[in-house]
Amino acid sequence: MAQVDLEKVTKVYDNKVVAVKEATLTVQDKEFVVLLGPSGCGKTTTLRMIAGLEEITSGTIKIDGKVVNDVEPKDRDIAMVFQNYALYPHMTVYENMAFGLKLRKFPKDEIERRVKEAAKILGIEQLLDRKPRQLSGGQRQRVAVGRAIVRNPKVFLFDEPLSNLDAKLRVQMKSELKKLHHRLNATIVYVTHDQVEAMTMANKIVVMKDGIIQQIGSPNEIYNMPANMFVAGFIGSPAMNFINATLVAENGGIWVKTTGFKVKVVKEHEQTLEKWIDKEVVFGIRPENIFDKLFAMAPQPENTIQGTVDVVEPLGSETLLHVTAGEDSLVAKVDPRTKAQEGEKIDLVFDMNTIHVFDKETQQAII
Incomplete structure (x- = not known):
């Protein structure tokens, strides 16, 4: 060969x-x-x-x-x-x-x-x-x-x-x-x-x-x-969620702020993101890294958001939730035991170790 x-x-x-x-x-x-x-x-x-x-x-x-x-x-x-x-x-x-x-x-x-x-x-x-x-x-x-x-x-x-x-x-x-x-x-x-x-x-x-x-x-x-x-x-199905955001420095940390929520960046990423503070970026998170709070391991207020469920798609081994938070829409792939109902509020937990941040202009990955 x-x-x-x-x-x-x-x-x-x-x-x-x-x-x-x-x-x-x-x-x-x-x-x-x-x-x-x-x-x-x-x-x-x-x-x-x-x-x-x-x-x-x-x-x-x-x-x-x-x-x-x-x-x-x-x-x-x-x-x-x-x-x-x-x-x-x-x-x-x-x-x-x-x-x-x-x-x-x-x-x-x-x-x-x-x-x-x-x-x-x-x-x-x-x-x-x-x-x-x-x-x-x-x-x-x-x-x-x-x-x-x-x-x-x-x-x-x-x-x-x-x-x-x-x-x-x-x-x-x-x-x-x-x-x-x-x-x-x-x-x-x-x-x-x-x-x-x-x-x-x-x-x-x-x-x-x-x-x-x-x-x-x-x-x-x-x-x-x-x-x-x-x-x-x-790569990935459903596709990664992309949400326009601003990085802000607050309470001794860096936060991702969008129209609908605010979540805290983990310590390991802070140094890389420092020079992007107060700048517009694109925040990315895969549906499989978003959890229904009822089935999430150790949810913290700084990685939990609230949204409204628009659509529930049961797929047997998992359930897809289409959720709106503020002006932002996202898809979460959650535990099939979820009690989420269309039109109701839900608390979702982000795995902040798996997030992605992209330069809004060049679309290149920052983390």
Whole structure:
């Protein structure tokens, strides 16, 4: 397997649209890296440039230390799995999986060994004589993955491979791809717009927006230490609450003051926030870090607010509360035993150790 390096890779289309701007990224050998972002953020274009299916405008791409800017896709030793599976309808599963090896003039017995081995890994041995039209979506996806595995490439590239599957199959295929990664010790670059896929599968996540890499980090880093408001809002479900606020110095501490509440910053953050006192900022807190006071551990007046419940959404293992405090609206993910009723007041407790504060102008994280 191999390391993939992108150095200031840019793609500008003929109509002067910048699809990717100076992307710099290292995918380590055997790493599972996910390119994550909304539609049109440049993640698929980046993948296609690694594959050689898209010409780069400037910058350098290396695979296994070798510059591949001008190397044909077939000579890059990569295998790509597409969103629509791209199987040949007139060929059997066996023929689809064997096709690339036949083109490369592999011996017949070697082709058979590789196809059967891949089919066994993916649990599709009994499907080898079928045509794609006789398969379910999940089975077709396995065949597409199998066709990549038999090539034994240096790098696997996946372009939204699960987006055509139903929710149950997607969960199943997610864990299978993760297992496959461990089994093959493969270098994988995987594109998705689904943050749950990214968080559960990746060693490293690359968050993109408007062709620019916003942040690179482990799932925990991206979730707990987002670089800016875009990353903070894109990761997590429901999304992080963002509330316009002012930082004020009162009673020997620093407080976050909004139109609807005032909460005290923990000591560890005071030094960082000192120079932001009396300035407008954006206060961020995730719904899962807001608790119904009745079920909160050691609530204190300085981290408790009162609001009015607008909507109650019971989800079984948790309940979402949409609450208004002053002019501010927020969502709390609380204990399902909550007695909250729509239209009634509620006391909510913030976990102030988990808050985020952003520069209102640049939207970059302060803490």
